[in-house]
Amino acid sequence: MTSTGHPGLKDRPQASIYVRASSKATLSGIRGSYYVFFKSGTGWDAANRRFTEDCAYERYDERFDGSFNWSISLARTPLGNAPTSEVDAF
16 A cells, blocks of 8 residues: 655555465554555565566555445456556565
8 A cells, every 4th residue: 555645655665564365454543545565476475575477466446435444355357346446576
């Protein structure tokens, strides 16, 4: 996730959380408007905080508003309504 209050912050995550496949996690305390980034892959390297195979880096195109409690699913569905864009590795 990244806030939009400072130049350049929309390009790189400012807070992160690892969520194992088929699991749930909560990241709280985010305020203001922000973008949600996510990366996926296989072969998680915990020491270097990165995937080693089949890596993909994306960002939701729309900003999220910190005044709501959002629930995000990363599962792609034919009826999904949250467009994403590929981003540089982070």
